Amino acid sequence: MIRKFFIYGVCVLVVVLYLTQQDKPEQVKKTTKTQVVDVKPMESIKHEVKQDVKTEIKTKEQIEYEKTQAYEITLQLTSILEELEVLQQQRKEISREELHARRHDLHSMRKAQQKSLSRLLEDSQYARDVYAQLLFEQQDETIIEEMIFATQSMQPQNREMFAMGLAYSSEQRHRIAAAKTLASVGTSNSIKTLALLAQNDENKDIQVQAIESLSRYQPVKNMDIDQTHDDIGNALRELSSNQNNPEDIRSKALRALISRPRLKLEDKIYISQLAKDTNNEKIRQIAQNAMNTLNISSSD
Missing domain, CATH: 1.25.10 (Leucine-rich Repeat Variant)
Incomplete structure (x- = not known):
């Protein structure tokens, strides 16, 4: 009887020890990981503080740099666009070979400037503000349109x-x-x-x-x-x-x-209504022709 009780006690002890050991590695692992991440030498903390201050100063410098870049790239781009307009006006005065060569060079330059500009504008709100200002100040309607199209990759x-x-x-x-x-x-x-x-x-x-x-x-x-x-x-x-x-x-x-x-169903219904309900003859005729061309039924 005593022997059976002793064997039973040993079995329970083994189970308890097993379960205890299962918990310990995970706890140790978590504790170790937390210590590695969170506990840092004082010198390291001082170094990070210095880095933060440096980043703040650099950020102010970067803002001015981005504004300047937006201004300079935009002026270069508008200058290229103006040259393209002048070249278009002079196309009858110069040889075809020279026209193609100069046009090719200007388009290559424009493409490079647009790429640089789009990258800058995508990353910087300050650059976008400068570009918007220059856009509003531009007097040439064609160049305004080109300045909008220059942002297409954004x-x-x-x-x-x-x-x-x-x-x-x-x-x-x-x-x-x-x-x-x-x-x-x-x-x-x-x-x-x-x-x-x-x-x-x-x-x-x-x-x-x-x-x-x-x-x-x-x-x-x-x-x-x-x-x-x-x-x-x-x-x-x-x-x-x-x-x-x-x-x-x-x-x-x-x-x-x-x-x-x-055309969606509501478009077809709308067209069929105009074909019979409108008081404007021109609108009614356009709608009626559309029904015939597109095979729109009056029941649509």
Whole structure:
């Protein structure tokens, strides 16, 4: 009996020791890891403090450097763009070989400057602020457009600030440039801004340009394509249905809607309603022709 009890006690002791040993390595491991990460010599801490101060000073210097770089690269780019414009005007005065050679050199230089500029603007808000200021100060409409297109490799949310800022300017040259370039931005905000230009701008040419931009709008990577097409359709339906808009604005918006690569059911229903309900003969005729061309049934 005693022997059995002794054997039983030994078995229990073995089990307890086993379970205890299972916990210890993990605890030791965790403790050791924590000590290695958290406990640092005083000299190390002093060194890190010095590094932090140095980083702060460097950051202030970096801000000024980035501003200066944005200014200098932009001036170099605009100078190249101006030379391209002059070369275009002189194309009849120089030989074809010289024209091609100079144009090739200038395009290569422009490409290099655009690459450097986009990288800088992508990384620095301070550089973007400088670029926006220079963009607004630029008087040449063509160069303004080129300055917007120069940012094409940037993330859409970073580059939309340039074109959208122009769209709300009181200067006509800014708004026409925005109407031409917003379609290349690729954000839902740019769609809404184009629609506002088409709907409300006092300049008819800007309205027409905004509608044309909406008609060829291409969503960019990582966008919700279905939502983008819905936003464009909504904008064009609103423009073409608003009877306060001039007839040619309404008709251009309707044609832009009809020419879209994929009409949704609500677009077809809207077109069929215009074909029979509108009081405007021109709008009714455009809608009727679209129904015949696209095989839209009145029951759609």
